[in-house]
Amino acid sequence: MLKKKRILIGFIFVGIFATSFSIGAEINISPEDAKTFLKEFEQAVQGIDAIGIFVHNASIGLPMFIPGFGIVWGLFASASTGIAFSAIASSSPLLANIPPITILIVSPFGVMELAAYSIGMSRSFILIWSIIKKNPLKQEIRPTIIEIGIAIALLLAGGFIEATMISQYGSNIHLES
Numbered sequence: 001m002l003k004k005k006r007i008l009i010g011f012i013f014v015g016i017f018a019t020s021f022s023i024g025a026e027i028n029i030s031p032e033d034a035k036t037f038l039k040e041f042e043q044a045v046q047g048i049d050a051i052g053i054f055v056h057n058a059s060i061g062l063p064m065f066i067p068g069f070g071i072v073w074g075l076f077a078s079a080s081t082g083i084a085f086s087a088i089a090s091s092s093p094l095l096a097n098i099p100p101i102t103i104l105i106v107s108p109f110g111v112m113e114l115a116a117y118s119i120g121m122s123r124s125f126i127l128i129w130s131i132i133k134k135n136p137l138k139q140e141i142r143p144t145i146i147e148i149g150i151a152i153a154l155l156l157a158g159g160f161i162e163a164t165m166i167s168q169y170g171s172n173i174h175l176e177s
Helices: 003-025 031-045 050-065 069-090 100-106 108-132 138-169
Strands: none
Touching (some): 003 069, 050 138, 100 108
16 A cells, blocks of 8 residues: 555544543533442542553554444444543533643644554555555554554554553542532
């Protein structure tokens, strides 16, 4: 595949992921559901370290490389993340005034996760397209392995950056009663 075409497909999936995230973030969560989510979220992230963040993100990102399924999985993951943002923003006046997409594009780990997930989803598209067109998949093995490596590296670095930011700035979400 031509390099320019591959880059274009990658950027298309950046837009698709960001759009799905934004749609999820616009879903209004009831105060009860938000409070329940936030309590569960606090318990889930309590004591999490960089490797824990990486493992979590890799378990979300690596299935995005599966031909065809990865696109659907990526849309589900991005919309779910947007809904989670909506729940968090509903109890945080500071976040309520920030456009949700801003969180993805201004935090270093958000950009790394967005890039890794978009690489996975776009590779899923390329692989399913090759299968549909009955092109030999052998020529896609090397680029797929390279892109999986890039995604893993991005998610690992992002996990360490996110853990560092949590340790410096805190991760407590203050629930309104």
